Amino acid sequence: MTTDLTKNLIELEREKVLSEVKERLNQNDDPMKIFEECKQGMEIVGEKYKQKEYFLAELMLSGDLFREVMELIEPRLGKVKTEGDIKGKMVLTTIKGDIHDLGKNILATLLKLEGIEVYDLGVDVDPDIVVEKVKEIQPDFLGFSSLLTITFDPMKEVINRLEEAGLRDKLKILVGGGITTSLVKDYIGADFQTIDAMEGVNYCLEIIKSRVVVKTRGGI
Numbered sequence: 001m002t003t004d005l006t007k008n009l010i011e012l013e014r015e016k017v018l019s020e021v022k023e024r025l026n027q028n029d030d031p032m033k034i035f036e037e038c039k040q041g042m043e044i045v046g047e048k049y050k051q052k053e054y055f056l057a058e059l060m061l062s063g064d065l066f067r068e069v070m071e072l073i074e075p076r077l078g079k080v081k082t083e084g085d086i087k088g089k090m091v092l093t094t095i096k097g098d099i100h101d102l103g104k105n106i107l108a109t110l111l112k113l114e115g116i117e118v119y120d121l122g123v124d125v126d127p128d129i130v131v132e133k134v135k136e137i138q139p140d141f142l143g144f145s146s147l148l149t150i151t152f153d154p155m156k157e158v159i160n161r162l163e164e165a166g167l168r169d170k171l172k173i174l175v176g177g178g179i180t181t182s183l184v185k186d187y188i189g190a191d192f193q194t195i196d197a198m199e200g201v202n203y204c205l206e207i208i209k210s211r212v213v214v215k216t217r218g219g220i
């Protein structure tokens with residue numbers, strides 16, 4: 001179902017989008033529902049770009065508008081956990097060639113709300129830097145946000161190099177972003193793939209829970 005919000009976002013009606021978001025937040029509507037409706041709009045903007053109905057200018061406007069929506073939504077999502085509640089660490093990145101960051105940023109926010117510390121390396125990041133940071137930080141998770149097909153080979157390269165360095169086994173690797181599929185996960189050698197940030201967060205929480213159980217059993 002296409003809501004007014006989704007429709008207005010597709011049509012890049014900035015004022016209408018922002019005023020509806022503000023109004024619904026004031027009425028305590030679920031911020032994640034508002035987010036999903038806007039995300040759906042972004043997918044259709046992408047389709048229109050593909051069909052040459054929209055051009056780069058519209059992609060850019062949609063990106064800016066979505067960011068403005070996120071700025072309104074994020075403070076309503078909850079409280080970031082404090083140091084004592086940290087359950088795990090993720091190095092998160094968008095690899096070389098790709099500058100899309102809206103999905104990555106929402107994932108980072110949702111992870112922090114659940115007590116997963118995020119080392120966000122940013123966008124267009126060289127594989128060397130990702131490998132170095134994983135060596136340095138020794139995270140539980142490595143997350144790749146990918147919106148361009150040209151990122152598949154550099155992500156695969158990072159994973160191969162982590163394997164060669166003996167760092168792969170301890171690490172769970174997630175890949176997400178609108179264009180990814182389970183085939184991409186298999187191709188690059190990741191453990192988990194999703195196009196829904198919350199599913200990624202839940203996967204991390206399950207892994208952390210299972211590790212706690214194993215440790216507890218080991219201690220008996």
Ligand code: B12
Nearest residue numbers: 046063099100101103143145148149176177178195197200
């Ligand atoms: C907005 C947008 C842009 C903006 C990005 C602004 C920004 N700061 O991010 C701008 C204008 C910069 C842009 C540029 C380009 N874009 Co663009 N863009 C989009 C668009 C319309 C929306 C992307 C988006 O933000 N969606 C909303 C977010 C919230 O969704 P998401 O990223 O999927 O994230 C969600 C989940 O996937 C998940 N998630 C995301 N990452 C991760 C990571 C992990 C670990 C986990 C667990 C979960 C997770 O969490 C999020 C919430 O649920 C998409 C269309 C689409 N279908 O995605 C095209 C799209 C990605 N772009 C595309 C293209 C071609 C380009 C350009 C090459 C265009 C050009 N000619 O220059 C450039 C590339 C620039 C570059 N080098 O990166 C193509 C990619 C095609 C391909 N297969 O490679 C798409 C698919 C459009 C299309 N249908 O053709 N783009």
